[in-house]
Amino acid sequence: MTSTRVDLIKPDAAQIENIAQLLALAFDNGDGHSQIFKAKGKELRRRLHLVFRAGIAMQVAANQPILGVIKDAQVIGVAVFQEPGSYFPVWEQIRWLLQVIFGVSPLVAWRILRNLRIAEPYHPLEPHYYFTLLGVHPDFQGRGYARTLFEAVHACSEAHPLSTGVYLETGNPRNVSFYEHFGYHTTAQLNINSMETFIMFRPNQSK
Numbered sequence: 053m054t055s056t057r058v059d060l061i062k063p064d065a066a067q068i069e070n071i072a073q074l075l076a077l078a079f080d081n082g083d084g085h086s087q088i089f090k091a092k093g094k095e096l097r098r099r100l101h102l103v104f105r106a107g108i109a110m111q112v113a114a115n116q117p118i119l120g121v122i123k124d125a126q127v128i129g130v131a132v133f134q135e136p137g138s139y140f141p142v143w144e145q146i147r148w149l150l151q152v153i154f155g156v157s158p159l160v161a162w163r164i165l166r167n168l169r170i171a172e173p174y175h176p177l178e179p180h181y182y183f184t185l186l187g188v189h190p191d192f193q194g195r196g197y198a199r200t201l202f203e204a205v206h207a208c209s210e211a212h213p214l215s216t217g218v219y220l221e222t223g224n225p226r227n228v229s230f231y232e233h234f235g236y237h238t239t240a241q242l243n244i245n246s247m248e249t250f251i252m253f254r255p256n257q258s259k
Contacts, residue, residue, distance in 0.1 A: 055124060058204050063118065063127075068112065074128070078189065079100055080097045087245055104185075107132075114138070114139075114140045116138055118131070128197065129187065131183070131205050136179035136215045149161055171221050174251045178216040179215055181219065183220040186198060188201075206254065209256055215256065217253055220252050221251055231254075234254060237254075239251050
């Protein structure tokens with residue numbers, strides 16, 4: 053009998069590797085990522101894997117939450133986010149930057165940092181959850197796991213004494229209506245790297 057649950061996880065080195073691979077597979081078909089990483093196919097997956105591995109390791113080192121869909125002891129989907137008022141220590145950011153520079157390329161590192169800086173002024177001023185990544189392994193997509201992870205993140209925000217809602221960015225117009233279904237609304241539209249990027253926010257429903 054199979055069992056599936058959603059839980060907070062703090063992955064070890066082997067799990068970080070597996071999660072990075074999962075995210076690389078989940079994101080390798082996005083045109084936006086091809087633009088940022090200037091690669092396709094296996095090379096795009098390799099670059100995505102390295103960047104996600106560095107990012108998840110930084111998330112873990114900073115004690116920031118990761119929600120996982122766990123099916124028969126295997127992580128098949130993850131949601132990565134930052135809690136209100138949290139930050140990554142400077143040395144962890146430097147470690148991430150060096151891994152991306154030497155593992156992928158300095159240009160890709162610059163593009164990612166530039167994208168983050170362009171979007172940063174559009175974050176809400178009030179305390180909020182920053183939803184940075186959601187990915188489900190391709191073998192398990194279309195079964196409602198993304199919805200389950202979204203609802204779990206929203207529940208975290210609703211339960212937090214300071215959070216006013218959940219903020220996210222997407223460069224995929226097809227995602228906008230899906231997010232709107234959960235109560236998100238578009239607060240701004242930006243052109244980043246010749247890609248239309250939607251800035252979206254979901255206010256907490258219970259406060």
